Amino acid sequence: MNQIFKDKQDFITQYRAMVRANTGKEFELCGSHDRFYALAELIATRARRIASENELEIENTGQKRVYYFSLEFLIGRLLDNYLLNFGIRDMVSDALKEMGTTLEELEIREPDAALGNGGLGRLAACFLASAAHEGIAFYGNGMRYEYGLFKQEIVDGRQVELADNWLKHDYPWESRRPESAVEVVFGGTSVSYEKDGRTMWRIDGGQKILAVPYDIPVVAYGGKLVNKLRVWKAEPNEDLFDLDAFNRGDYAQANAGRAEAEAISTILYPADAGEHGKILRLKQEYLFVAAGINSILRTFRKEHGSDWKLLPEYVAIHTNDTHPAMCGPELMRVLMDEEGLEWDEAWDIVTKTVSFTNHTVLPEALEKWPITTFKPLLPRLYQIIDEIARRFRESFPSDNPEWREMFQKTAILWDGEVRMANLSIVCSHSVNGVAELHTKILKEQVFKEFYELTPEKFNNKTNGVTHRRFLAEANPSYSKLITSKIGTGWLDDAMELKKLEDYVDDEDFLLAMAASKRENKERLARYIKETTGIVVDPSSVFDVQVKRFHAYKRQLLNIFKVMDIYNRLLDDPDFTVRPTTFIFSGKAAQSYYFAKEVIRLINSVADVVNSDERVNDRIKVVFIPNFRVSNAQLIYSAAEISEQISTAGQEASGTSNMKLMMNGAITLGTLDGANIEIADLAGRENVKIFGLTEPEVVALQKSGHYFSWDEYNADRDRLGRCVDELTDSTFSRLSGTFDSIRRELMDNNDHDLVLKDFHSYVQAWEELTEAYGDTLAWNRMALHNTANSGHFSSDRTIREYRDEIWHA
Ligand code: F58
Numbered sequence: 001m002n003q004i005f006k007d008k009q010d011f012i013t014q015y016r017a018m019v020r021a022n023t024g025k026e027f028e029l030c031g032s033h034d035r036f037y038a039l040a041e042l043i044a045t046r047a048r049r050i051a052s053e054n055e056l057e058i059e060n061t062g063q064k065r066v067y068y069f070s071l072e073f074l075i076g077r078l079l080d081n082y083l084l085n086f087g088i089r090d091m092v093s094d095a096l097k098e099m100g101t102t103l104e105e106l107e108i109r110e111p112d113a114a115l116g117n118g119g120l121g122r123l124a125a126c127f128l129a130s131a132a133h134e135g136i137a138f139y140g141n142g143m144r145y146e147y148g149l150f151k152q153e154i155v156d157g158r159q160v161e162l163a164d165n166w167l168k169h170d171y172p173w174e175s176r177r178p179e180s181a182v183e184v185v186f187g188g189t190s191v192s193y194e195k196d197g198r199t200m201w202r203i204d205g206g207q208k209i210l211a212v213p214y215d216i217p218v219v220a221y222g223g224k225l226v227n228k229l230r231v232w233k234a235e236p237n238e239d240l241f242d243l244d245a246f247n248r249g250d251y252a253q254a255n256a257g258r259a260e261a262e263a264i265s266t267i268l269y270p271a272d273a274g275e276h277g278k279i280l281r282l283k284q285e286y287l288f289v290a291a292g293i294n295s296i297l298r299t300f301r302k303e304h305g306s307d308w309k310l311l312p313e314y315v316a317i318h319t320n321d322t323h324p325a326m327c328g329p330e331l332m333r334v335l336m337d338e339e340g341l342e343w344d345e346a347w348d349i350v351t352k353t354v355s356f357t358n359h360t361v362l363p364e365a366l367e368k369w370p371i372t373t374f375k376p377l378l379p380r381l382y383q384i385i386d387e388i389a390r391r392f393r394e395s396f397p398s399d400n401p402e403w404r405e406m407f408q409k410t411a412i413l414w415d416g417e418v419r420m421a422n423l424s425i426v427c428s429h430s431v432n433g434v435a436e437l438h439t440k441i442l443k444e445q446v447f448k449e450f451y452e453l454t455p456e457k458f459n460n461k462t463n464g465v466t467h468r469r470f471l472a473e474a475n476p477s478y479s480k481l482i483t484s485k486i487g488t489g490w491l492d493d494a495m496e497l498k499k500l501e502d503y504v505d506d507e508d509f510l511l512a513m514a515a516s517k518r519e520n521k522e523r524l525a526r527y528i529k530e531t532t533g534i535v536v537d538p539s540s541v542f543d544v545q546v547k548r549f550h551a552y553k554r555q556l557l558n559i560f561k562v563m564d565i566y567n568r569l570l571d572d573p574d575f576t577v578r579p580t581t582f583i584f585s586g587k588a589a590q591s592y593y594f595a596k597e598v599i600r601l602i603n604s605v606a607d608v609v610n611s612d613e614r615v616n617d618r619i620k621v622v623f624i625p626n627f628r629v630s631n632a633q634l635i636y637s638a639a640e641i642s643e644q645i646s647t648a649g650q651e652a653s654g655t656s657n658m659k660l661m662m663n664g665a666i667t668l669g670t671l672d673g674a675n676i677e678i679a680d681l682a683g684r685e686n687v688k689i690f691g692l693t694e695p696e697v698v699a700l701q702k703s704g705h706y707f708s709w710d711e712y713n714a715d716r717d718r719l720g721r722c723v724d725e726l727t728d729s730t731f732s733r734l735s736g737t738f739d740s741i742r743r744e745l746m747d748n749n750d751h752d753l754v755l756k757d758f759h760s761y762v763q764a765w766e767e768l769t770e771a772y773g774d775t776l777a778w779n780r781m782a783l784h785n786t787a788n789s790g791h792f793s794s795d796r797t798i799r800e801y802r803d804e805i806w807h808a
Contacts (some may be wrong), residue, residue: 008138012095021043033169040110044194064806071326074115076630078110079114090104108630111168114164117269118547122629122655129220134795145266147268150164154603174214179266181542186377209261209264211290319424327427328351328427333384346556356432358433365754370418372416392410414538432458433570435462435653439459442458443458457544462674464797487502497788510775540578540579543582546584566608567725579619583624606621608730644656644667644673646670647697691757726738727739
């Protein structure tokens with residue numbers, strides 16, 4: 001451990017001094033807001049100092065640097081994490097109590113930085129933590145959005161989006177680095193000129209934007225290493241300010257240029273409907289790529305000079321999904337246009353440096369840009385992409401009998417569009433999926449043609465999550481129990497959790513697990529009461545589905561199960577269920593109507609069920625608003641059933657499945673994404689699997705023989721009734737009926753096979769909750785899950801990236 005304070009007294013003295021310096025007041029006279037900022041400042045100063053020591057060391061040892069380009073880093077709150085990693089959490093918590101406050105009181109003052117949508121953004125944040133732990137010189141490169149992901153409120157059951165003004169007060173962990181700002185050019189004209197007998201290119205004119213970096217320290221567990229997340233803010237160059245207009249009193253006009261520049265980093269993922277939103281997103285993508293590449297090369301030049309051939313030896317650039325796909329072309333541009341390299345030399349360097357992760361098989365999520373948008377905005381980059389595409393076509397094996405098909409599928413420019421996934425693959429030496437099944441689908445379906453051409457590029461890196469945040473921090477009581485048996489080694493090496501297998505027959509331990517879960521459920525019940533007003537019973541089963549709302553994730557299937565149980569409880573006197581609280585949480589994209597209707601349905605069912613005294617002692621339904629990293633930690637630790645019910649083949653990996661497994665929740669899931677690996681590791685007897693498998697889904701859809709009306713007609717009493725209840729008055733009280741959901745199921749033939757999997761799902765749920773009756777057996781299952789979850793630590797994932805992709 002890196003002791004950043006001598007002892008508690010030393011901490012208190014320094015903390016008091018910081019409060020005084022920051023506010024001019026004594027600690028006792030400050031509110032929790034000031035107290036939080038001073039505490040954060042104190043910790044951040046230490047972190048920055050260690051970071052600069054690390055920098056020197058990396059420079060001196062010539063360690064390879066890994067740059068992780070991601071438009072999203074869903075980091076959440078950092079204070080607790082820093083304290084844990086510096087090994088001072090308990091000490092600080094004690095000290096604060098002595099000083100008359102609590103850590104919890106201060107922690108909630110920290111903005112929950114939501115610079116990401118969901119799994120992809122959170123994965124990037126987990127990688128920051130794990131790379132630091134593994135001693136990798138790892139730098140996140142992203143965007144500093146002024147507004148993070150919207151705040152979700154529920155009004156009459158509907159999702160309402162509010163701006164997330166997370167920077168309203170200062171952000172204590174960041175430091176602005178104006179001296180490292182980079183000028184980025186949009187538009188203009190690409191013009192050629194002759195230099196030393198060679199044709200060179202430059203951009204004339206265009207809009208010049210300043211990208212200003214902010215650095216956020218990333219502290220490794222143990223506190224010895226501190227890496228950096230660098231996020232970019234777009235700012236105007238002075239010349240965008242129109243002094244004449246200002247003097248005329250036309251302030252809007254005076255600031256128009258400024259506003260246009262700043263818009264680039266104003267908001268995470270602006271809705272991409274309409275040309276306006278599109279251009280902004282593309283500008284974000286280019287800005288953080290161009291600024292990031294520039295700052296990488298600056299550091300390289302300082303340390304190694306201009307021998308660019310050495311770049312792949314000292315630098316790895318990883319692109320998180322296709323959003324940073326311009327890394328390859330931009331690196332080509334700089335190496336050729338600014339450093340004077342020839343195409344072949346530059347291309348060799350680029351393809352040895354850049355690697356790429358895909359996170360989705362959904363065709364609509366594979367980014368494409370109309371050339372008519374792309375080319376005027378980035379004329380020189382477009383030229384380079386055009387040349388990459390041309391050379392790639394030329395290299396095509398035209399003796400291949402299926403070359404036409406291949407040609408079309410692998411084209412970078414096609415049908416008036418730039419295909420970012422294909423561009424990413426061609427520019428990278430490694431392409432990976434995020435779970436075994438997902439990688440298999442990439443190889444055999446989504447990128448089949450690329451796989452045939454370059455099989456050596458493709459590999460799998462099953463996702464992971466940081467167990468220090470999602471188990472140690474999120475679940476203090478369970479962590480304490482674990483540590484009491486196997487020591488603290490598991491914090492460093494999650495595989496040590498395996499030692500818990502020794503306790504599967506230890507009744508005292510199993511009962512202590514149950515008690516810890518109960519404590520967490522009570523904590524969550526209090527939070528639910530505070531945020532929704534709903535009172536839930538902590539002795540009921542906590543059945544949890546928390547994730548983004550999407551049709552393929554099938555929250556609809558889950559709520560159909562609840563509707564069915566409700567109907568049967570009312571109608572069938574012999575039907576009983578184990579008392580259960582069904583907990584949902586998650587956001588739907590602002591423009592995703594279907595997903596938002598499913599949220600409304602869940603809230604409408606909750607409204608009816610929770611106020612129906614006939615069933616109240618057995619089932620309750622809760623939708624927790626505004627799912628984010630901070631409340632996720634409360635939810636995971638209290639969960640007993642982990643709902644992972646996507647249509648097989650659709651969820652690339654999933655990561656809440658891993659977080660829930662660590663916390664001892666039992667997976668109720670399809671054989672999809674990482675669920676398969678979870679089932680293999682925990683043991684089939686310690687999870688509950690149902691539904692069609694991926695090959696069955698593919699076969700069924702290919703056959704053309706799936707008809708949702710057949711499912712409806714085969715079970716009018718239960719399934720058909722649920723469908724009908726979408727459009728009758730059963731759940732319409734809150735805000736009307738659900739015609740569009742019914743249309744999706746019946747007129748559009750139920751694309752996600754909700755009706756098809758319904759019976760096997762409900763049956764699996766009934767069997768699983770039946771098993772809950774045996775406390776010892778249930779907790780034994782839970783223990784097998786925690787004990788085998790070490791594989792899903794992102795420490796393991798990051799080591800695989802390091803050894804097999806980055807060679808760092
Ligand atoms: C998720 N993708 C996958 N995308 O859905 C999930 O299976 C996987 O576990 C996770 O990545 C990490 O690999 C995801 O979160 C997004 O959030 C997109 C970001 C860009 C806008 C559209 C959503």
